Amino acid sequence: MSDTDDHDHSAEEHSRRTVLKAGAVGAVAVAASGGMETIAAGSPADVRTAPPAQAPTADITLRVNGVERSLTVESRVTLLDALRERVGLTGTKKGCDRGECGACTVLVEGERVKSCMTLAVMEDGREITTVEGLARGDELHPVQAAFIRRDAFQCGFCTSGQIMSAVACIQEGHAGSDAEVREWMSGNLCRCGCYPNIVDAVRDAAKGQAK
């Protein structure tokens, strides 16, 4: 299946140093980067000395939307991947996996958290609320209803994160003015460009809850 008998063993014989020295045609040896962001050319990580990926596992319990979920996860599994790939709640989205876009926003003990930036093992025993846990049966949460009424999304991919962020934004008392909403909702990117409608929706929901 994989190329067990077709390796280029010559690569193994060169250290990075010798290959770099052979540089008339600019031959360089670098690790192919799994994530381009992780390894810079010219300063390759010496992956040969990296330990095998025997990632330790842990038994944890997450309270997700009021339901206890017991999981055995590797320590490197993010809360986001635990929710999506292990718990099966795919409403929380992965847009960047590094805390830049906000699509993965959930509430942990009532506070908004980018779930790609925290490991599942760090949230053991905590109360997690995802977008699936906001409505009560058929009755939408006021923020969800406002998002529909104000057309505060198009493709909908950032929407789960926007809504979770908006719920927290209102609870934090950061929805006092449009300018404040814009500022405190700026951790959630929307590429379709629904920002004015999102501001309208958050304002509506905040007013409704203030009554």
Added chain:
Amino acid sequence: MSPIVGSPLARIDGRAKVTGAATYTADTEVRGALHGFLALSTVAGGRITGIDVRDAERSPGVVAVFTHRNMPELVVPAGQGTAYWKRVIPLQNAEIHHSGQPVAYLVAESPEQARHAASLVKVTYEARTPRVGLAQAMDEAYVPEPGLKGPNDITRGDPAAGLAQADVRIDVSYTTPMHHHNALEPSATTAVWDDGKLTVYETAQGINATKATLAEALEVPPADVRVISRFLGGGFGAKGPVWPHTLITAAIARELGRPVKLVLSRAHTYTSHGHRPETHQRLRIGAKRDGTLTAIEHVTTSQVSRTEDLLFNTSEPTRMLYACPNLRVTQRAVQLDLPAPSMMRSPEVVASHGLETALDELSYELGMDPIELRLRNYTADNPDADGTPFGSKHLKECYRRGADAFGWNKRDPRPRSMRDGDTLIGWGMATAAHTAGGRPGAGARVVISAEGKATVQVATHDIGTGTYTVMSQVAAQSLGLDLAHVRFELGDSNYPFAFVSAASATVPGVGAAVNRACTAARRTLIDITVTDPRSPLHGIPADRVTIEDGTLYDTDRRARRDTVRAVVARHGEPVEATTEPVFIPPGYSTGACFAEVRVDPGLGQVRVTRMHGFFDAGRVFNRRTLRSQGIGGAVWAVGFTLSEHTLVDRRLGRIVNPNLSGYLVPVNADIPEVHMGFVDKPDPANPDSLGARGFGETPMTGMTAAIGNAVYHATGRRIRDLPITQDKIIEAAEDQ
């Protein structure tokens, strides 16, 4: 009955999207699926001399590692109905064409395992020194053969003579950087084989083209390939064509005999599915003192890859927007060691930004209001089609009503004349225009059940534009059913064909198909009714029967009625209609864009504080969703003009900001109130689509220059190199 088409209904898929129930590609649960991850080239050109995957293979959970040594062979798809822009497929040989090209594909039981294994692949290269800057290779520019957008060098009249006749001439150059789509949803593919048949869950704007492309690449009959895309998390062109990772994932799933799921990392999207290329454009414009244009010469030079030279930035704005007897538009290409460019939202925005900025520069040369200059050169007919009239064009009304809404007549035209304390205020305007249509349309199938409910199916897409909603509206109205009794289904290549959802062509194409199919089904329903002796409407002429809210009436005596439900029940089987695709007539949506900026002269910081657009998009199906698309275009214009650029390291040929912290898409705090107005008059050229035209890509084509022109009005500095960042404004101030 109030018309359903034209009502600003809330999105039908809204509830699914706000509760997390909408199933996007990566959300689809496929039992036993393995997870893929790419390892990418770290050099920008050359060849692989050695590749060592032993550590990767030994890594826990890894099932297989594919490189060019063991990857199954694939056919480069180029046949009818395919949409594979590239002429090569990675992992087929040792050649490296750009940094970020896949060199290995890791397959493991979990996403974490696959990703970790990618970091264990060791590759040696024989690398050549890359060239990645347009400016360094302008002397190699050439005019490619006619491509997707026709000829790349077009002359009308005598441009040299036109320039010679001019009283005023300007000669200006603009540059724009590489841009990336950055849909919030990264591209994803899950490939499942079952007994030689392939099902692919794909982030696709074109499921039918994806099907045809996969079939050719994998050498299986198209009938054995099914592509599904129920919800798309934004595409903006990136997911229109088919890209290598999709073909490779399907081939590996076949090889392994297990489903494989690949979700690109954000970084990997930067080299996996195209971009808007870096461009340089030179515009020479001649005009009489009264503003009449005598000539336009517009030469655009765009980056292309080493292996492909398709151009996507059309020159339509220059060819179609104004009456100008003498014109030359040339599209040139420069091959660089970078990935292939592709279509990206409002592809003509590069050309329109140049043209509309140059006209603003001309307006100052002439001392003429920029709207007046545009009206002076207004054309009711299409100069690009021998003066054939447009179906309809209400652009003059857009200028007038947009200007009124914005308050344009209160503008002091002198640069740096409007202030609020130390803050400089600028007002700018520009024209927006986008062609949609002139391409294959869609078919549709409708089935009306004995419950009086209709299911309408088209193999189209809802890329966030509101297809589910507006097509349900069209179907309900054309059938005469209550909206709640209509279900519109899309995103499955087993449904009747539709063209790719791009170029703002879904509303005019699919809208027409749904209308035709539903009108045919309605006619069948009426025929069945009047020929059924058991119906109260039996025997009356079919043209006297109408259907409203599921009830059939005799229009002469409305008390005589029957119900759709009863008619179909008595008929004994569902009533069906299917229509074949019909060519979509070309449609030209236009509009006027206005922007206000505030500039801090000390910091060079630009804030957009108001945006107004007024558009002729033909008939408006749903003002709520259309307005949102318009706002989206305006938001894209803010990014295009002020913040977005993909930066490439000149030495390594590598993108240095493949992320959302270094590539600056607008955030909520960047966007002010945005006002969108619509003429809302049907375009007679497309009666099948009820007079609706494509619109989504129109606003951006004008708003970018409106913002840039506002910056000039505020500061007196013309920044011709996008994006207009703080450093450039300060530098321009220091130069003066």
